[in-house]
């Protein structure tokens with residue numbers, strides 16, 4: 001009988017449970033990675049709640065840090081025992097989408113049958129990494145060696161949270177001296193705040209409703225932190241910018257309210273960079289979009305993946321330009337992952353990110 005492993009499996013809305021599965025087999029281009037640390041994403045909570053369901057029985061998780069256990073027969077350039085990460089998004093490198101440069105859109109589409117989002121495979125259309133082992137497809141395009149001296153927790157944000165958050169800033173094409181608003185300061189929004197600073201924004205305005213997240217935003221580079229539960233963020237941002245509005249507004253939550261607020265604070269010609277995963281139709285109000293004549297750009301971004309993106313993220317950490325360790329606030333064993341979902345899903349006890357170790 002094949003060796004077995006523990007894995008966090010989506011059963012149906014409201015239920016992700018620890019189960020047992022066979023250790024995956026590897027095809028010629030794959031790698032088997034033994035997970036040493038992983039985490040739970042806000043998107044996994046959308047899955048759990050049934051807002052973004054995946055197939056029943058699928059192993060969840062798309063943020064792997066681990067050690068190469070086994071390499072497919074055609075995989076070159078790596079060795080077993082090497083410490084690696086893979087991105088949440090695992091492009092093949094050879095599909096039409098990849099060759100067009102749209103690596104995140106590689107693959108066969110979504111669990112929902114939409115054409116885009118196909119580069120997100122782990123914990124979405126193939127078994128993910130909240131498990132003892134994960135099969136990483138197209139290993140040569142996706143495995144990024146962890147620089148010596150960096151701990152698992154130091155690199156845990158690279159596969160998704162950091163890559164996504166920084167991409168929100170990059171997609172916004174922030175320029176030196178820009179004023180940037182970041183709506184919501186969950187892990188994604190906090191990394192967008194870090195990205196805005198790295199891109200050269202000199203006024204960064206963060207919004208959230210949790211005081212500890214607003215504090216963390218200040219610590220990571222926000223100049224102003226607005227508590228949306230207490231003040232109207234649109235009015236406050238317009239006041240802070242002398243009525244000018246912001247050059248770039250980053251939406252990092254996935255709600256009509258924050259999407260709309262991001263549009264309302266944009267200067268003419270500004271860019272709305274959207275990162276949130278939405279679960280309802282969005283409407284675009286006529287005034288803020290200036291009947292379509294405002295020279296606005298609205299851009300959406302799926303977390304960039306692939307080993308070159310991961311190499312860059314690891315380099316940002318290794319160079320000391322960003323320190324995302326403070327985002328890891330809680331630690332759980334894989335055996336206790338249901339408790340980890342409960343804590344993370346309800347944002348209890350000041351949780352930002354949990355580190356899960358098999």
Ligand SMILES: NC(=O)c1ccc[n+]([C@@H]2O[C@H](COP(=O)([O-])OP(=O)(O)OC[C@H]3O[C@@H](n4cnc5c(N)ncnc54)[C@H](O)[C@@H]3O)[C@@H](O)[C@H]2O)c1
Nearest residue numbers: 042043184185186187188208228253254275276277302303
């Ligand atoms: N685009 C991508 O590739 C990608 C990747 C990962 C996650 N996501 C998505 O990004 C979003 C954020 O993820 P996260 O893990 O940071 O989520 P999170 O739930 O941890 O954080 C959301 C934050 O929003 C705050 N908030 C709630 N209502 C608010 C309001 N009206 N105004 C301002 N802040 C408010 C909450 O207090 C919380 O801090 C989710 O929708 C997630 O699915 C997208």
Ligand SMILES: [Zn+2]
Nearest residue numbers: 041043088160
């Ligand atoms: Zn994610």
